[in-house]
Amino acid sequence: MSTKSVKNSKIMNNNKNGILPDKIDRFEVRIAGAGGQGIISMGMLLAKAISLGDKKNASQSQSYGPEARGGATLADVIISDKTIYFPECITPDILIALTPGAYEYYAASVKPNGIIIADSNAVETVVGSVMTVEVPILKTCLDKFLNPIVANMVTLGFLTEFTGIVSKKSIKSAVEDRFEKSKFLESNLKALKAGFELGKKFKSEGLTQIEPGICLNL
Amino acid sequence: MHKLPEVYDYLRWRKRFPTVWCSGCGIGSITGAIIRVVRSLGFDKDNVTLISGIGCSSRIPIYVDFNTLHTTHGRALPFATGVKLVNPEMNVIVVSGDGDALAIGGNHFIHAARRNIGVTLILVNNSIYGMTGGQVAPTTPIDAIAHTAPYGNIDPPFDAVQLALSSGATFVARSTVYHIIQTENYLKKAFQHKGFALVEIISQCPVLFGRLNKMPDPVDMIMSQKENAVNLVKAKKMTEEELKGKIITGIFREDNSKVEYTESYAHLIQRVQNQNEF
Amino acid sequence: MPLPRTTADGHPIMFVQGNEACVQGAIAAGCRFFAGYPITPSSEIAEGMSRELPKIGGTFIQMEDEIASIAAIIGGSAAGAKSMTATSGPGFSLMQENIGYAYIVEIPIVIINVQRGGPSTGLPTKLSQSDTMQARWGTHGDYTAIAIAPSSIQEVYDMTIDAFNLAEKYSTPVILLMDELIGHMREKLILKHDCELELRERCLPEVPTEWYVPYKSQTNLVSHPAPFGMGYRYSVTGLIHDTTGFPTQISAEIKSNLESIRNKIITHRQDIWKWQEYYTEDMKYLIIAYGSAARAARDAIETMRAKRIKVGLIELKTIWPFPDNPIKKLAYHTKAVFVAENNMGQLIHPVREVLPERIDIIGVQRYDGRPLEPMEIIRAVKEEIYA
Numbered sequence: 054m055s056t057k058s059v060k061n062s063k064i065m066n067n068n069k070n071g072i073l074p075d076k077i078d079r080f081e082v083r084i085a086g087a088g089g090q091g092i093i094s095m096g097m098l099l100a101k102a103i104s105l106g107d108k109k110n111a112s113q114s115q116s117y118g119p120e121a122r123g124g125a126t127l128a129d130v131i132i133s134d135k136t137i138y139f140p141e142c143i144t145p146d147i148l149i150a151l152t153p154g155a156y157e158y159y160a161a162s163v164k165p166n167g168i169i170i171a172d173s174n175a176v177e178t179v180v181g182s183v184m185t186v187e188v189p190i191l192k193t194c195l196d197k198f199l200n201p202i203v204a205n206m207v208t209l210g211f212l213t214e215f216t217g218i219v220s221k222k223s224i225k226s227a228v229e230d231r232f233e234k235s236k237f238l239e240s241n242l243k244a245l246k247a248g249f250e251l252g253k254k255f256k257s258e259g260l261t262q263i264e265p266g267i268c269l270n271l
Numbered sequence: 272m273h274k275l276p277e278v279y280d281y282l283r284w285r286k287r288f289p290t291v292w293c294s295g296c297g298i299g300s301i302t303g304a305i306i307r308v309v310r311s312l313g314f315d316k317d318n319v320t321l322i323s324g325i326g327c328s329s330r331i332p333i334y335v336d337f338n339t340l341h342t343t344h345g346r347a348l349p350f351a352t353g354v355k356l357v358n359p360e361m362n363v364i365v366v367s368g369d370g371d372a373l374a375i376g377g378n379h380f381i382h383a384a385r386r387n388i389g390v391t392l393i394l395v396n397n398s399i400y401g402m403t404g405g406q407v408a409p410t411t412p413i414d415a416i417a418h419t420a421p422y423g424n425i426d427p428p429f430d431a432v433q434l435a436l437s438s439g440a441t442f443v444a445r446s447t448v449y450h451i452i453q454t455e456n457y458l459k460k461a462f463q464h465k466g467f468a469l470v471e472i473i474s475q476c477p478v479l480f481g482r483l484n485k486m487p488d489p490v491d492m493i494m495s496q497k498e499n500a501v502n503l504v505k506a507k508k509m510t511e512e513e514l515k516g517k518i519i520t521g522i523f524r525e526d527n528s529k530v531e532y533t534e535s536y537a538h539l540i541q542r543v544q545n546q547n548e549f
Numbered sequence: 550m551p552l553p554r555t556t557a558d559g560h561p562i563m564f565v566q567g568n569e570a571c572v573q574g575a576i577a578a579g580c581r582f583f584a585g586y587p588i589t590p591s592s593e594i595a596e597g598m599s600r601e602l603p604k605i606g607g608t609f610i611q612m613e614d615e616i617a618s619i620a621a622i623i624g625g626s627a628a629g630a631k632s633m634t635a636t637s638g639p640g641f642s643l644m645q646e647n648i649g650y651a652y653i654v655e656i657p658i659v660i661i662n663v664q665r666g667g668p669s670t671g672l673p674t675k676l677s678q679s680d681t682m683q684a685r686w687g688t689h690g691d692y693t694a695i696a697i698a699p700s701s702i703q704e705v706y707d708m709t710i711d712a713f714n715l716a717e718k719y720s721t722p723v724i725l726l727m728d729e730l731i732g733h734m735r736e737k738l739i740l741k742h743d744c745e746l747e748l749r750e751r752c753l754p755e756v757p758t759e760w761y762v763p764y765k766s767q768t769n770l771v772s773h774p775a776p777f778g779m780g781y782r783y784s785v786t787g788l789i790h791d792t793t794g795f796p797t798q799i800s801a802e803i804k805s806n807l808e809s810i811r812n813k814i815i816t817h818r819q820d821i822w823k824w825q826e827y828y829t830e831d832m833k834y835l836i837i838a839y840g841s842a843a844r845a846a847r848d849a850i851e852t853m854r855a856k857r858i859k860v861g862l863i864e865l866k867t868i869w870p871f872p873d874n875p876i877k878k879l880a881y882h883t884k885a886v887f888v889a890e891n892n893m894g895q896l897i898h899p900v901r902e903v904l905p906e907r908i909d910i911i912g913v914q915r916y917d918g919r920p921l922e923p924m925e926i927i928r929a930v931k932e933e934i935y936a
């Protein structure tokens with residue numbers, strides 16, 4: 054995609070629900086990538102944080118190939134003020150694509166006023182009608198932690214800060230719960246924080262609301 | 272000699288005689304042996320569960336006054352595993368035929384032995400499928416005739432004792448119906464053994480195996496057990512050629528050093544609960 | 550600050566998979582023995598039970614196969630413990646022989662089937678509801694089955710407890726039909742306190758041992774064979790038996806044995822049946838569904854109601870015995886009935902059996918391993934309306 058950095062003059066939208074509407078009928082987040090990338094645990098943490106921490110209804114469902122590693126993996130998180138019945142994404146509001154395959158396969162299903170978050174190193178995006186954010190997730194992991202394994206935490210941190218669909222407090226608690234008494238707690242929290250910072254950097258570029266057809270790349 | 276009424280005491284009042292077994296069959300003698308051993312050990316009837324699968328010998332539980340479970344073909348050992356795990360104090364005895372334990376239930380047999388669960392398996396080996404009418408069994412000798420081997424059996428037979436030994440059973444013995452005193456001695460040891468015990472008892476089926484293989488007289492069959500039985504000690508000095516067609520009897524293994532399965536699960540529970548306290 | 554671990558009124562709160570909710574339900578229901586064999590997509594239940602049971606002094610064992618697993622839990626239940634196993638299609642097929650054994654010897658057990666696509670190895674990681682009929686007719690011979698089906702994580706927990714209660718109440722195997730979607734998806738789960746649980750314990754005999762007869766002679770009463778080791782020694786056999794448990798060939802006794810295992814369920818079906826109605830008061834069109842298909846149906850109905858299409862739903866919680874009368878009653882004034890399911894059409898058969906010919910019965914089916922989507926149901930209803 055021909056990238057253009059967007060400076061936008063509109064005032065930062067500091068809604069406490071982030072990009073979530075005040076009354077949430079049904080908000081869909083799809084996280085897609087390969088097995089072993091921690092896709093499902095990302096979905097689980099997100100949904101858990103929203104459900105238990107932010108007191109909204111959230112469900113998480115998943116789909117994966119039989120191979121534990123390497124197969125295509127999908128985690129769907131649905132957020133709503135009402136009871137959630139159908140637990141899978143139909144037209145996602147947010148797509149997180151961590152592999153080229155995930156982008157190619159699901160980008161077209163995203164709502165026109167939705168957001169695609171793609172890994173800038175792994176995914177080659179094309180100009181479409183949906184706002185696309187290319188984030189150097191893998192690069193951050195390798196630069197900062199010399200380890201791609203925490204990519205899911207960086208992504209989660211970025212998603213939290215950039216979209217505000219979950220509160221930072223809740224997502225941090227969810228990660229703490231998940232790695233309670235584990236020696237990996239610290240590295241995961243650090244990665245989450247790195248994700249927050251990445252999100253802040255993108256936000257400070259002045260983008261305030263979803264701009265269909267725009268690609269944001271720093 | 273025990274007096275008849277004492278054995279009677281262990282038979283269900285509604286189901287004494289006639290049994291389903293043919294006259295001359297070895298299973299009756301084995302039933303008597305089981306009862307006498309349980310009685311001599313002073314086991315409470317309530318504390319004995321006799322479990323079987325399907326076959327002639329698997330009908331034993333119908334007649335005896337213990338907790339009894341007459342189950343599906345080949346599956347007696349997993350049922351027994353469930354009973355023993357839930358009630359480790361129970362004396363769990365499984366009676367199984369050769370088809371039941373070595374063909375359809377072969378997998379359960381090796382895994383029960385591997386776990387060393389405290390169950391005694393009495394394997395009544397009559398070399399044929401009796402209940403279904405004389406078909407070839409995994410223990411039928413080569414060249415023997417059966418209704419599904421009318422031209423002679425070509426399948427090499429299983430040696431249950433070797434199978435048990437290599438699967439990790441901690442008590443393994445073989446005897447015959449003819450040597451009923453010896454059989455009772457082995458059963459006595461097996462019932463008291465902690466861990467998986469196999470007692471294979473070579474039995475006679477005169478009505479099917481005997482008739483098909485020119486030995487229709489039960490007495491002849493019992494006498495052939497007498498003639499062919501070779502004690503383990505003696506067998507060790509014999510050549511393979513000499514051992515052909517012989518029945519090696521004796522106690523092949525008696526190992527009390529291995530921990531029994533329900534005991535090791537009890538340890539596991541303790542470990543987990545201690546961990547959780549702190 | 551950690552995420553809340555309890556609700557405002559102090560109930561433990563979790564965000565877990567259906568399979569984990571099933572583990573929590575089983576432990577709450579008093580399950581103390583589990584035997585199983587790993588199989589996708591139900592393995593998390595075995596894993597959870599292996600973690601939880603030793604903590605409370607219960608026993609977990611991984612058997613050599615599913616045949617052994619079900620045999621072990623029948624043995625465990627005969628010895629007095631509430632027992633359960635969990636599996637999926639291929640394992641459920643292997644278990645059928647001994648499920649039949651449990652029917653005839655009337656020993657309570659709970660079998661969880663997290664359905665996946667079949668036949669054979671089929672689609673291990675994808676959902677399906679294609680064991681609907683197998684849950685009713687899986688093992689050979691004449692019998693009547695109980696199968697119940699949850700559609701949410703909270704319901705998995707509640708209905709696992711129900712399954713144990715039904716099993717103890719009717720001394721029979723009870724099948725909990727989940728599917729891959731319900732087994733693996735996560736939602737909030739609120740646990741009950743022990744004092745709030747209504748649990749049914751094993752019905753023990755009260756007569757002196759010498760008067761004891763394990764099986765009832767009146768064919769609509771429920772027999773409760775005594776656990777081993779209590780002094781009630783009797784014969785348990787998979788052969789057709791008389792009231793004392795002995796094999797029989799007498800015509801009257803054969804009939805009585807078979808009728809008792811059927812009638813104890815049929816005569817109490819009102820008590821067993823559970824279903825949920827949704828927008829049924831004024832409906833012109835009725836959808837019948839269970840499990841994950843019912844979730845899609847609810848979504849579809851919300852959308853259609855917003856467009857003033859008068860459509861309602863019966864979400865079956867009890868699949869077997871089939872709630873024929875309630876369906877007959879509710880469907881009476883409708884124009885068409887839609888049976889939505891994730892298979893090639895199984896639940897539609899008993900529906901066809903109970904409804905009069907004037908009502909159109911339309912199957913909405915999906916069998917590619919993906920959940921039935923709300924849109925597919927809406928399309929089917931619209932096609933019927935505008936046809």
Ligand code: SF4
Pocket residue numbers: 291292293295296297298327397401402475476477478479480
């Ligand atoms: S068929 Fe053979 S084994 Fe069976 S009862 Fe008769 S003699 Fe015994």
